[in-house]
Amino acid sequence: MTTRIHGSDSVALGLRDVFKIYREGDTETETVALRGVDLFMERGDVVALMGRSGAGKSTLLNLIGGMDTPSAGRVTVDGHDMGRLDEEGRAALRRRSVGFVFQDNNLLPYLSARENVALCAALAGAPDATGRADVLLAEVGLRERTAHRPDQLSGGERQRVGVACALAGAPAVILADEITGELDSATADRLVALVIELGRRAPAAVLLVTHNPEVAMRADRVLKIEDGALTPSSVGNTMTRATEMTL
Numbered sequence: 001m002t003t004r005i006h007g008s009d010s011v012a013l014g015l016r017d018v019f020k021i022y023r024e025g026d027t028e029t030e031t032v033a034l035r036g037v038d039l040f041m042e043r044g045d046v047v048a049l050m051g052r053s054g055a056g057k058s059t060l061l062n063l064i065g066g067m068d069t070p071s072a073g074r075v076t077v078d079g080h081d082m083g084r085l086d087e088e089g090r091a092a093l094r095r096r097s098v099g100f101v102f103q104d105n106n107l108l109p110y111l112s113a114r115e116n117v118a119l120c121a122a123l124a125g126a127p128d129a130t131g132r133a134d135v136l137l138a139e140v141g142l143r144e145r146t147a148h149r150p151d152q153l154s155g156g157e158r159q160r161v162g163v164a165c166a167l168a169g170a171p172a173v174i175l176a177d178e179i180t181g182e183l184d185s186a187t188a189d190r191l192v193a194l195v196i197e198l199g200r201r202a203p204a205a206v207l208l209v210t211h212n213p214e215v216a217m218r219a220d221r222v223l224k225i226e227d228g229a230l231t232p233s234s235v236g237n238t239m240t241r242a243t244e245m246t247l
């Protein structure tokens, strides 16, 4: 059973005063990876997250994806409070409501593009998984490549199959952690544009980690994370924080 937060159904993603403290075994060593993070996004919002290595970006995405739990504070995804779910419940919510775009795109090598995306759709609970796969592969420009296995596709094409997979279950939130790392700048730019366009159209909240200011400029909001604390960045424009105010 999951609990919906009353009155926040339009909020795809909510973090309220979130802390994450890593403790190393029996030692006294503590790393405060996140300190009091507030972030609210509706479906269709696109946020770019920037910050130095070790600032806490992946930690934040892991909490949203339910792979880890906060030390304090509340994380809600698609209106569901993660803190009220056990590990199985978090995994189910992740499959249904969160789409991940990976840098190495996690495709199964012995399945075709269509089978890979259909598997993602089926895991996310989509009713007609193969039909959904065909629609998404057409949207990412791979209508002619659906029968190809990953090793029969270019790196950029594989990334686009990965984007189709991330969108397969009509997620409330799409997370992309530095997906452009290994791509040339033109391919990287097209990939990010595609994630943002499809995310807006879905609509899903898109949270994109990037080190590239040009990529960040494509977002509605750019946030900077410094030593685990989130601040609006001077890169790009700042959107109204009305959503934050009302919650």
Ligand SMILES: Nc1ncnc2c1ncn2[C@@H]1O[C@H](COP(=O)(O)OP(=O)(O)OP(=O)(O)O)[C@@H](O)[C@H]1O
Pocket: 022, 023, 031, 032, 033, 051, 052, 053, 054, 055, 056, 057, 058, 059, 060
């Ligand atoms: N499982 C863990 N156990 C202990 N410390 C961790 C763990 N994961 C991350 N950290 C620490 O938390 C801090 C934030 O790490 P995180 O991976 O979130 O950084 P990041 O912003 O994603 O960096 P990068 O740009 O290098 O990917 C770092 O100091 C890191 O060493």
Ligand SMILES: [Mg+2]
Pocket: 057, 058, 059, 177
């Ligand atoms: Mg990281």
